[in-house]
Amino acid sequence: MSALFFPVRTSDLSGTSKLAWRFFLPGSTSKGQNIRLECWLCWQFHVYDAIHAAAVTEKPMSRPGEEQVVIEGPAGPIEAVVTTGDRAGLVAIICHPNPVQGGTMQNKVVHTLMRTARDMGASTLRFNFRGVGRSAGEYDYGVGEVQDCLAVIAWARAELQMDQLWLMGFSFGGYVAAAAASELPAWPERLVLVAPSVEKQRFGDLKPLGGAAIVMMGEADDVVAPQSVYEAFADEADSTVVRFADTGHFFHGQLVPLKTAVEEALS
Incomplete structure (x- = not known):
């Protein structure tokens, strides 16, 4: 047989x-x-x-309009990819999910966030946290990764003449983005968090947030408990939670609706 x-x-x-x-x-x-x-x-x-x-x-992909750059970070060089938009001074910086679970700047949700901002005319910058890809250092449980993000933001201000920041992150990267925003002298023009890790990281230490956040959350997420996210933002009056029915953590089959929702949030 x-x-x-x-x-x-x-x-x-x-x-x-x-x-x-x-x-x-x-x-x-x-x-x-x-x-x-x-x-x-x-x-x-x-x-x-x-x-x-x-x-x-395959080697790391180089798409038309993308430039690979190296940013000096607190743990050494940070690998990053930049696209240049036509809206001067506007830069979207995107943080990737947990490195321990294989998260990198090549993640499909990270790509969706990048493409959304790029299509709206912003320059974009996504990067690998310490110890990921060609970035130096090792995983630091969200502490050092926040410092990586702040170093990337400082680089964008100096090298890309950024004066408007759209800061975004997915899962672990959502926590990092919110934590980095909390350490900036001025809150980002937009803070978009997709399924932010509010349980495994010390998200409660960031509350109350210093400004508005837009949260994208799948109602069938099996990695980050949806109810924990709803509760974390229930008392954040300036923040908005957008719910996606029948959607898991990685937005399988829902990347187009996610892109549409993020476009609305950034408008």
């Missing part, structure tokens, strides 16, 4: 799309009752070739 193979998709905790090859024996009552073999392959930086059974590693 021959085994039949079929591909399925899933994601790890970083939001990285992965390809799983499963097999089953014909004649069983359902696929769920079949013996399954799952071979997890990194899909963000590798492409699985089923014919030759080989994984091909």
Whole structure:
């Protein structure tokens, strides 16, 4: 009896799309009752070739209009990517999810935030926290990462002539963005937090926030408890929480609605 193979998709905790090859024996009552073999392959930086059974590693992507830069940070060089917009002085800086769980500036939600700001004419800057990619240092539980973000903001003011800041972050990066905003002399023009980590990081220490925040939250999030986010912002009168029905942490199938909501928040 021959085994039949079929591909399925899933994601790890970083939001990285992965390809799983499963097999089953014909004649069983359902696929769920079949013996399954799952071979997890990194899909963000590798492409699985089923014919030759080989994984091909790709170099970091350089898209038209993007410039890779190195910013001096408190733990050493910080790897970053900049796009230049036509609205002088307006820069969107985006913080990525937890490095321990594979979060990088290549995350798809981070890309969605970047593309939203870019399409609205802002220059954009996304970067890897310490110990991620080509950034020096090691994970610092959100403490050093806030200092990384502040260093990036200072660099943008000096090198990009930034005088208006849209600060955004996803998950762990949402906490970092809010914490960095709290240390700035002036609150960002916009602070957008997507599924911010309010439990694992000491978000309560930031309250009350020094200004308005716009929060994007999936009602089916299985990484950050939605109720904990609702409670964290219930007494923040200037902040708004936008809820997405039937949406998980990584906004699978909901990136277009997310982009639309962020556009409205930035307008």
